[in-house]
Amino acid sequence: MMLPNLQALSQNFSTVYEVVIRRHFAYYDFMITSKTYLHQKLLTCVVILLGLSQIARAADLTAFDLIKEGNRYIGEESKDKVVQIRSEKSVGSLTPNIWYIVYYDPDATFKATQVKFGAGKKLELKHPMRMLEPVTGEDKKLDRKKMNVDSDKALKTATSEPLLANLKLTASQMWLQRGEEGPVWKVRLWATKLRNPERDADVGDVYVSADDGKVVRSDLHINKVD
Known part of the structure; x- marks a missing residue:
């Protein structure tokens, strides 16, 4: 009866053990690498989603939201002291996304500081020339207690x-201006032309009280779409 070669068995066992150990650590390294990659991808997705949500939120800011945002860029004596709010004509949507918030500024030459916003972000800060406003009374601060209806509701x-x-x-364009009974939203609207759908027409204005949200008056000319 032949006895097994102990040396050969020992070498074979060592070889098998080494292969098993290498495969084990290779698998371990693979799992660690995979988990790290997945974590990085997940973190990237979270950052992107947070960024998109912040952009969407900024774009959805209303006129009154922008008053608070504009307070960050002006002096203490001007904060919340709004003289006028106006927008540019909206593009691609009924809701304007270019807004101008004009604050009373006792230190400025024409007593006004204007902050321009685009999609909720500050674009410009300036002291506009408002030479006619002192004559028309549009240089006075709007009554904040009667500013209860925001731009989206108006x-x-x-x-x-x-x-x-x-x-x-x-499309629309909006102004918050002084009215006989308090601040009033002037809302100008555009509609698609009937005979030329690629063009739109100014169909007039609707005036909405910023105090109670009721229509004060309207000046509509829907015949312009013909």
Whole structure:
């Protein structure tokens, strides 16, 4: 009877053990690398989603939200002392995203500081020339206690006017200005032309009280879409 070669068995065992150990650590390294990669991808996705949500939130800021945002860039004596709010004509949407917030500024030559916003972000800070406003009374601060209806609500009210029901509204422009009973939203609207759908027409203005949200008056000319 032949006895097993102990030396050969020992060498074979060592070889097998080494292979097993190498495969074990290779698998371990692979798992660690995979987990690290997945964690990095997950972190990247979270950062992107947070960034997109912040951009979306900034774009959704209303006019009154922008008053608070604008306070960050002006002096203490001007904060919340709004003289006028206005937008540019909206593009690609009914909601404007270019806004101008004009604050009372006792130290400026024309007593005003203007902050321009685009999609919720500050674009410009300047002291505008407001030479006619002292004559018309538009240089005085708006009554903050009667500023209860924000731009989004005013726009919704204006576009709900019965005369506009059969029109395809395409754009708007808004002003918050002084009225006889307090601040009033002036909402100008555009609608698609019937004979030339690629163009739009100014169909007039709707005035909405910033105090109670009721329509003060309207000056609509829907015949302009013909």
